[in-house]
Amino acid sequence: MDLSQLTDRINxxxxxxQYGQQPVALYEPIRYIMALGGKRIRPLLTLLGAHIFTDDLEPALKPALATEVFHNFTLLHDDLMDQAPLRRGKATVHEKWNPNVAILSGxxxxxxxxxLFLGVQAELLAYVLGRFxxxxxxxxxxxxxxxNFETETDVSIQQYLDMIRLxxxxLLGFALELGALLGGxxxxxxxxxxxxxxxxxxxFQLRDDLLDVYGDAATFGKRVGGDIVSDKKTYLLLMAQAQATNTQRAVLGQHIGQPVIDPEAKVQAIRAIYNELEIRPQTEALINEYFLDALQHLERVAAPESRKKPLHQLALQLLEREQ
Amino acid sequence: MDLSQLTDRINxxxxxxQYGQQPVALYEPIRYIMALGGKRIRPLLTLLGAHIFTDDLEPALKPALATEVFHNFTLLHDDLMDQAPLRRGKATVHEKWNPNVAILSGxxxxxxxxxLFLGVQAELLAYVLGRFxxxxxxxxxxxxxxxNFETETDVSIQQYLDMIRLxxxxLLGFALELGALLGGxxxxxxxxxxxxxxxxxxxFQLRDDLLDVYGDAATFGKRVGGDIVSDKKTYLLLMAQAQATNTQRAVLGQHIGQPVIDPEAKVQAIRAIYNELEIRPQTEALINEYFLDALQHLERVAAPESRKKPLHQLALQLLEREQ
Structure with a gap:
C-alpha cells in the first residue's frame, strides 16, 4: 500500500x-472547493480500512469519495458561519460568490x-447510510x-473533548468503519x-491545539498563536484556566475577552503561563493516551498485522510521531 | 380514503x-418549524399514491414523512436566503434564532x-434514494x-416554467412516485x-401566481398584489411583458424596477394591463392544459378508477376546481 499512489487514485x-451543470452559480462553487485540494485523509482512511480485508478496493472508491464531499460540504458551511475569508489560501465560497450561493451549493x-453511497450492495446500504x-x-x-462555546464563559474540559470528538x-472514525464494512x-x-x-x-485535534502555540510557523501553515489571539477555548486554555494560581488567573483575565492591543505580547504572556503550568507535557500525555487507546482497538481487529500496518503508519504520520 | 383522517395520521x-436533543440550539428550530403546521400535501400524496396499489399504508408512512421534513428544510433555508421575516405568521428560524442556527439546523x-427512508425494503432503497x-x-x-431571476432582466416564459417545475x-411528483413504489x-x-x-x-404554482393578482384577500392568506409590488417575475408579468403594446410597455417601465411610492396604485396599474391583455384567461388556459395533461398520466396508471379517485379529488381541491 503506497499512500501517495492511493491518494493519486482518490484525486x-x-x-x-459530476456534480451538475446548470445553474452555474449552484455547481461551480462545488467544483471550486473540491479543487482546492487537501490531504484527502478521509477517503484514504476508507480505502486503508477496506484493504485490511480485501485486495479489491474498487467497490469502496465511490463511497470513499462521499466522505470527502461531505467533509468539504461542512467546510463550505462552516466557513460561512465563521465568516472565514480564506480556505487553503483562496477566497471562501461565500466571499467569492455570496452567502446564499454558499448555503445552496453546500x-x-x-x-x-x-x-455516492448508492452503489453499495443492497444488503449493506441501509446500515451504511444509517451510520453515515x-x-x-x-x-x-x-x-x-x-x-456555542464562543460566547459561553464556563466550558468544561470534558465538554471541549466531546466537541472535538463530534x-x-x-467522521474519521466513520471513514474507517465504512471501508471495513465494504471490505467485508x-x-x-x-x-x-x-x-x-x-x-x-x-x-489529531489536540495536536493541532498544541501546534497553534508551540508549532514552527514555517511548517504549521497557520499563524502561530492564532487561537490565543482570538481567545479560542482550546484544551490548552481550558487546562490553564483550571490550574492557574491567583496571580496567573489575574494575568489571564487581563487578556481573555479584552481588546487586543499587542497580539505578540498577548501570545507571549499566555504562553508563559502555559509553560509555568506545564500545559504542553500534560497535553502530550493526553494525546498519547488517546493514541495508545486507539492502537488497542486496531490490535483487536481480526486481521494479519501486515494488513493493518499502513493504517498504523498513517496514524503515526498524522500525529507526526517517530513510532 | 378520508383525506382528513389521513392528514391526522400524518400529523x-x-x-x-425525534430529531435530537443536544445542543438545543440545533434541534429546537427543527421542532419549531415542523410544528408550524401546513397542509402536509407531500406525505398525503405519498400515502394516496401507495393506496392505489395496497391497503397497507404502514410501510409508506415514515418515507412519507421524509418528504415533509425535506420540504420544511427547503423552507428553512429559503426563508434565510430570501430574508423572509415570517413563515405561517410566525417568526422565521433565522429571525427567532440567528442565520447560523438556520444554516446548521437545516x-x-x-x-x-x-x-426516514432507511426502513424501505433493501431491494428498493437505492432506487428510491436515487430518485429522492x-x-x-x-x-x-x-x-x-x-x-438568479431576481436580478436578470431577460427571463423567458419557458425559463420561468422550468424554474417552478424544479x-x-x-417534489410533488416524487412524493407520488415514492408512494407508488412503496405500494408495489x-x-x-x-x-x-x-x-x-x-x-x-x-x-398549482400558476394558480398561486394568479391568486396573487386576482385572489380574494380574505381567503388567499397573503396580501393580494404582493408579487406585483415586489416586481416578482411571475407567469403573468412575463406574459404581459411579451404581449404589451408600446403604450403598455411604457406604463410597465414606469413601475417595474422603480421605487414604489404608492403600492396600491402600482397594483391597479399593472392589473389594468393584465386585464387589457387578457392575461387571466390565458393563464387559466395554461393551468387547464397542465391539469388535463396530468390527468392523462393518472388515467394510464394500471389500477381501478376507484383507487385513483381520492388522488383525482385532491388534485381538484388543490386547484380549487369544481370538477
Missing amino acids: SALATL DVMLVRAYE SQTAAEVCEGQQWDM KTAV ASRADADHLRQFGVGIGVA | SALATL DVMLVRAYE SQTAAEVCEGQQWDM KTAV ASRADADHLRQFGVGIGVA
Missing part, C-alpha cells in the same frame, strides 16, 4: 465526479455525498457546540476500526 | 419524530429526511434559478404518477 476519481453537496447519517448529525452537533473525530469486515471489527479512527481524530 | 406520526433536517436525491438537487436548482413541482407499483406506473404530480404542481 483522479474525484476529478471525474446543500447540494450533501445530496451528492449521499448519492448519525455521523453527519454528530458533525453538525460538534459545530453547534463550537459556536466536530472532527467521528464483521461489524465488531468495523466498530474497532471506527473507535481507532475516533481516538486518532481526537489526538 | 400524529410527525409528532412522534443541514441536520436534510440528514434526518434521508434517515435527484429530486432534492432539482429543488435546489429551482431555488437558484429563482434567485422549485415546486418535482411497476416503475412505469410510478413514473406516470410522478408526471401526474409534476403537472399538478406546475398548475
Whole structure:
C-alpha cells in the first residue's frame, strides 16, 4: 500500500465526479472547493480500512469519495458561519460568490455525498447510510457546540473533548468503519476500526491545539498563536484556566475577552503561563493516551498485522510521531 | 380514503419524530418549524399514491414523512436566503434564532429526511434514494434559478416554467412516485404518477401566481398584489411583458424596477394591463392544459378508477376546481 499512489487514485476519481451543470452559480462553487485540494485523509482512511480485508478496493472508491464531499460540504458551511475569508489560501465560497450561493451549493453537496453511497450492495446500504447519517448529525452537533462555546464563559474540559470528538473525530472514525464494512469486515471489527479512527481524530485535534502555540510557523501553515489571539477555548486554555494560581488567573483575565492591543505580547504572556503550568507535557500525555487507546482497538481487529500496518503508519504520520 | 383522517395520521406520526436533543440550539428550530403546521400535501400524496396499489399504508408512512421534513428544510433555508421575516405568521428560524442556527439546523433536517427512508425494503432503497436525491438537487436548482431571476432582466416564459417545475413541482411528483413504489407499483406506473404530480404542481404554482393578482384577500392568506409590488417575475408579468403594446410597455417601465411610492396604485396599474391583455384567461388556459395533461398520466396508471379517485379529488381541491 503506497499512500501517495492511493491518494493519486482518490484525486483522479474525484476529478471525474459530476456534480451538475446548470445553474452555474449552484455547481461551480462545488467544483471550486473540491479543487482546492487537501490531504484527502478521509477517503484514504476508507480505502486503508477496506484493504485490511480485501485486495479489491474498487467497490469502496465511490463511497470513499462521499466522505470527502461531505467533509468539504461542512467546510463550505462552516466557513460561512465563521465568516472565514480564506480556505487553503483562496477566497471562501461565500466571499467569492455570496452567502446564499454558499448555503445552496453546500446543500447540494450533501445530496451528492449521499448519492455516492448508492452503489453499495443492497444488503449493506441501509446500515451504511444509517451510520453515515448519525455521523453527519454528530458533525453538525460538534459545530453547534463550537459556536456555542464562543460566547459561553464556563466550558468544561470534558465538554471541549466531546466537541472535538463530534466536530472532527467521528467522521474519521466513520471513514474507517465504512471501508471495513465494504471490505467485508464483521461489524465488531468495523466498530474497532471506527473507535481507532475516533481516538486518532481526537489526538489529531489536540495536536493541532498544541501546534497553534508551540508549532514552527514555517511548517504549521497557520499563524502561530492564532487561537490565543482570538481567545479560542482550546484544551490548552481550558487546562490553564483550571490550574492557574491567583496571580496567573489575574494575568489571564487581563487578556481573555479584552481588546487586543499587542497580539505578540498577548501570545507571549499566555504562553508563559502555559509553560509555568506545564500545559504542553500534560497535553502530550493526553494525546498519547488517546493514541495508545486507539492502537488497542486496531490490535483487536481480526486481521494479519501486515494488513493493518499502513493504517498504523498513517496514524503515526498524522500525529507526526517517530513510532 | 378520508383525506382528513389521513392528514391526522400524518400529523400524529410527525409528532412522534425525534430529531435530537443536544445542543438545543440545533434541534429546537427543527421542532419549531415542523410544528408550524401546513397542509402536509407531500406525505398525503405519498400515502394516496401507495393506496392505489395496497391497503397497507404502514410501510409508506415514515418515507412519507421524509418528504415533509425535506420540504420544511427547503423552507428553512429559503426563508434565510430570501430574508423572509415570517413563515405561517410566525417568526422565521433565522429571525427567532440567528442565520447560523438556520444554516446548521437545516443541514441536520436534510440528514434526518434521508434517515426516514432507511426502513424501505433493501431491494428498493437505492432506487428510491436515487430518485429522492435527484429530486432534492432539482429543488435546489429551482431555488437558484429563482434567485438568479431576481436580478436578470431577460427571463423567458419557458425559463420561468422550468424554474417552478424544479422549485415546486418535482417534489410533488416524487412524493407520488415514492408512494407508488412503496405500494408495489411497476416503475412505469410510478413514473406516470410522478408526471401526474409534476403537472399538478406546475398548475398549482400558476394558480398561486394568479391568486396573487386576482385572489380574494380574505381567503388567499397573503396580501393580494404582493408579487406585483415586489416586481416578482411571475407567469403573468412575463406574459404581459411579451404581449404589451408600446403604450403598455411604457406604463410597465414606469413601475417595474422603480421605487414604489404608492403600492396600491402600482397594483391597479399593472392589473389594468393584465386585464387589457387578457392575461387571466390565458393563464387559466395554461393551468387547464397542465391539469388535463396530468390527468392523462393518472388515467394510464394500471389500477381501478376507484383507487385513483381520492388522488383525482385532491388534485381538484388543490386547484380549487369544481370538477
